[in-house]
Amino acid sequence: MAGVIDADTHVIESVGMWDLMDEAMKPRRPVVIKTPTNTSYGTTNAMWLIDGNIYPRPGGKGGFFVATPSAQERQQARTDISIPSREMTDLRPRIKDMDDLNIATQIVYPTLFLVFNTKDAVLEKALCHAYNQWMAKVCAESGGRIRYVAILPLHDMNAALEEVHFAKVSGAVGIFLRGIEDEYSLADPFFFPLYEEISKVKLPICIHTGAGCPAFTSVVNVTISSTLPQVRMLPLMAFRDIVANRIPEKFPDLRWGFIEAASSWVPYILHALKRLLVERAHEYTPDLFKEYNLFVACEADEDIPYLLNYIDEDHLYIGSDYGHTDPSAEAQMVATLRGREDMSQEVVDKILIDNAKVFYDL
Numbered sequence: 001m002a003g004v005i006d007a008d009t010h011v012i013e014s015v016g017m018w019d020l021m022d023e024a025m026k027p028r029r030p031v032v033i034k035t036p037t038n039t040s041y042g043t044t045n046a047m048w049l050i051d052g053n054i055y056p057r058p059g060g061k062g063g064f065f066v067a068t069p070s071a072q073e074r075q076q077a078r079t080d081i082s083i084p085s086r087e088m089t090d091l092r093p094r095i096k097d098m099d100d101l102n103i104a105t106q107i108v109y110p111t112l113f114l115v116f117n118t119k120d121a122v123l124e125k126a127l128c129h130a131y132n133q134w135m136a137k138v139c140a141e142s143g144g145r146i147r148y149v150a151i152l153p154l155h156d157m158n159a160a161l162e163e164v165h166f167a168k169v170s171g172a173v174g175i176f177l178r179g180i181e182d183e184y185s186l187a188d189p190f191f192f193p194l195y196e197e198i199s200k201v202k203l204p205i206c207i208h209t210g211a212g213c214p215a216f217t218s219v220v221n222v223t224i225s226s227t228l229p230q231v232r233m234l235p236l237m238a239f240r241d242i243v244a245n246r247i248p249e250k251f252p253d254l255r256w257g258f259i260e261a262a263s264s265w266v267p268y269i270l271h272a273l274k275r276l277l278v279e280r281a282h283e284y285t286p287d288l289f290k291e292y293n294l295f296v297a298c299e300a301d302e303d304i305p306y307l308l309n310y311i312d313e314d315h316l317y318i319g320s321d322y323g324h325t326d327p328s329a330e331a332q333m334v335a336t337l338r339g340r341e342d343m344s345q346e347v348v349d350k351i352l353i354d355n356a357k358v359f360y361d362l
Contacts, residue, residue, distance in 0.1 A: 008319020046071035063222030136170035178212025179234025
């Protein structure tokens with residue numbers, strides 16, 4: 001279907017990305033290390049070494065999964081999407097996949113940066129700027145088919161504000177945040193200067209699942225709990241705090257998106273808010289999404305007709321998670337939604353096309 005916007009896809013960061021780091025910082029660039037496959041890491045046997053830590057760390061407390069680097073045997077064995085397409089080192093196979101899947105535009109999020117990876121402000125600034133430069137260049141070569149969401153060095157607010165402006169002039173369509181950033185709720189006044197600047201340049205805030213809070217990650221045993229507590233729950237916490245603290249009223253021009261956490265949690269969070277803030281219970285209707293510019297990414301097999309009792313139909317969109325293989329991935333999202341008989345095609349068009357176009361200002 002012409003015009004479909006895949007609101008959530010991913011790039012697998014390549015070794016070449018770090019060539020864009022300043023010469024003074026290149027000795028601290030991420031490098032790939034490998035382990036034998038007969039260790040507890042198994043075929044997840046390649047990791048990025050950053051600031052003395054490894055990413056991914058696929059086991060035990062403090063563990064997390066990410067589909068990078070491509071040197072892992074697990075990633076080498078994939079047959080669904082080629083490595084050049086995943087890494088965006090060759091756009092031709094990626095665009096062919098888009099055509100085959102009836103996708104007009106992809107919005108691309110990071111993979112390595114789904115996980116908090118350094119408190120060092122200087123290193124973080126170098127990593128973020130290299131990523132944004134690389135993505136800007138590659139997306140510019142796509143003829144508008146592929147757009148990127150920029151990442152920020154949040155341990156240096158001045159650098160973060162500078163990166164917002166680089167993102168705007170380089171064609172980014174959003175600013176990436178995780179549901180909690182280090183020790184800060186997204187409702188914390190720490191972020192207010194950032195929100196003010198993002199509002200000025202008219203970019204949306206894209207709150208994506210990710211292990212952004214090291215304190216949470218450190219106590220979760222990923223072998224037992226997978227990624228639910230430290231990754232998937234964080235956008236829910238962000239939604240709760242942003243709404244409860246009326247943050248959109250302070251920044252009325254900002255658009256807020258909650259991505260890759262599905263949308264079935266919305267009734268629960270709104271119910272919790274109604275029980276806590278009884279005097280404001282009447283506010284937590286579908287109109288809240290219009291008044292606060294809140295958008296939520298759903299999944300194709302959710303009970304969307306039920307959810308439309310809680311979420312305004314103009315504020316749901318969908319992404320395929322292209323590039324990843326976790327349970328959020330749904331390559332056939334267009335066919336699945338088009339095949340549903342419990343929704344009108346008008347609503348389906350809004351989810352596949354119109355609402356993402358508004359959110360990302362395409």
